[in-house]
Amino acid sequence: MQGEPGWELYRTFLEVVRDGSLSGAARKLSLTQPTVGRHVDALEASLGLSLFSRSPQGLKPTPAALELVSYAETMAAASAALRRTASGGAKADRGTVRVTASEMIGCEVLPPLLASFRDSHPGITLELALNNRNEDLLRRDADIAVRMVRPRQKSLVARRVGKSAIGFYAHRNYAEKYGLPKQIADFEKHCLIGFDRDDLALRSLGKLPGLVTRDNFGFRCDSDLAQFSALKAGVGIGGCQHNIARRFPELVPVLAKAIRFELEVWVAMHEDMRSTGRVRLLFDHLAAGLSAFVRGVGAGG
Amino acid sequence: MQGEPGWELYRTFLEVVRDGSLSGAARKLSLTQPTVGRHVDALEASLGLSLFSRSPQGLKPTPAALELVSYAETMAAASAALRRTASGGAKADRGTVRVTASEMIGCEVLPPLLASFRDSHPGITLELALNNRNEDLLRRDADIAVRMVRPRQKSLVARRVGKSAIGFYAHRNYAEKYGLPKQIADFEKHCLIGFDRDDLALRSLGKLPGLVTRDNFGFRCDSDLAQFSALKAGVGIGGCQHNIARRFPELVPVLAKAIRFELEVWVAMHEDMRSTGRVRLLFDHLAAGLSAFVRGVGAGG
DNA sequence: TCCATGATATACATTTTTGTATGATGCAGG
């Protein structure tokens, strides 16, 4: 319970929590297991509490330790952001930019946009973090976010690039085998593809037909990309953005007239990034490219 | 431009920026000047850019270095928050809680509340950070904030404890010497006490009489507490919360009928803190005590 | 049951980091 622990100890601590073992953390940190063990000992001594219950199977964090994890993660995110900012020095066309988006956007929409950006700015390294968490920008887990909901935080610069319409689709093999619903009530006889536990994703879609609920999903998965793969494999009927689905001729629209909803598409970055050349460059490029995407032109369409 | 710099280097870097010299930073960090110098060298080598221009008068950060400061500050705030959370272990009535408020609230209103809290919970250490920045909670610079504006961030738990009415006052010596204005137009002949550069503070007061602008202030200071001291010293006419001013019999109200405005009083904490016993204890205590304060009872009234 | 595997803990050698002492330089004041 003495002076402030070295910040190194926090880094080690975080990695041990993530990894669940001293040995594993040591490998990732390019240290050795005894060193990592000593770091944990030192941090426990310094904070005056027990952080892990040790066992031959690994280290299990105590409840007290779990409370501290988010702070260590904040430090890690800030450290990574600092390094990105430092990369490339002052020059606008060098360095690293980190983008976050959903898996679907990241795999189906962004790649051609990022490719053309790299063509124009070969000195800029791109990082792509695919997930559905919305707090990434505040914590500086990423420099730019492409999201389907309006960012609420005040310190973000957000631009709405348009709306992307969504409809239901099925693979043509599925349609041949099982037929297609003529009306929404027919959904009960079909296999719907939808989210598993991520009801936030479901709710963010806004109003859906009554039958489109978790109970009626015959295939559930929280990865929108895996849902799309299942759709393409003929598992069942699932939602998809029109501008993506149209690239796959084997996908046939389902009840296109009856069901139609839209998601807004937003690009956002942290306020402080406005003056960082390379981030601004990519921000504008993505805004333009996504705008073309939602209008149905370009982006591989 | 090699691997990730040790987090220790960031801590040293931040202290060198704040201090402007290797020697000064060394003193604060309980290191020595050569060590601090080596840390800076190592960080520059690792990031691949020049961070300071060295001189016998100290080190001046380069523009590139200044871009990185906020990230290092985020790390420092997270580190401090981690240590506060770790303090006291799991027990609700031990550990450290950090409160932020304006100087005025912190000096005139909170002390008796904090005193009674300490009486009930002697095991809890209190920290008080007085300033007018509103982002403190998000960055975890503090655990609880007492503010006069509604916190906007989604991840905060905020409670409005009431409204505090404000009016103009002057010291009775001033009134004897210069008389008191009979109407707002008379303000021109008097010395008004107000903010210097902090127009945010001024604007947050809402609608003010037309003559209460920076140009008409005969005494300008961004510290509300120093303004209050000037008011008590008879410098001029200034605004003050009624519930504070009434404790000082030598202060006489000015145009109390004609001018009256109110500020909301809010207590806020980070969502994650709700489950941290000691923070919750103080949050509730402050909410109750401030509620009594705005109603004009207790708090030394 | 026995062995292979992967985990943590400990003992000792090595490397790295830090501190001490000193020198060089620039500014402020008499």
Place this chain on the structure above:
DNA sequence: CCTGCATCATACAAAAATGTATATCATGGA
């Protein structure tokens, strides 16, 4: 102009952190 005091830079010794090698224990599969 010189002196006092602050700064940063450098050389060498001491201390601390790290790595290597090994022991010990638990688990899972043949």
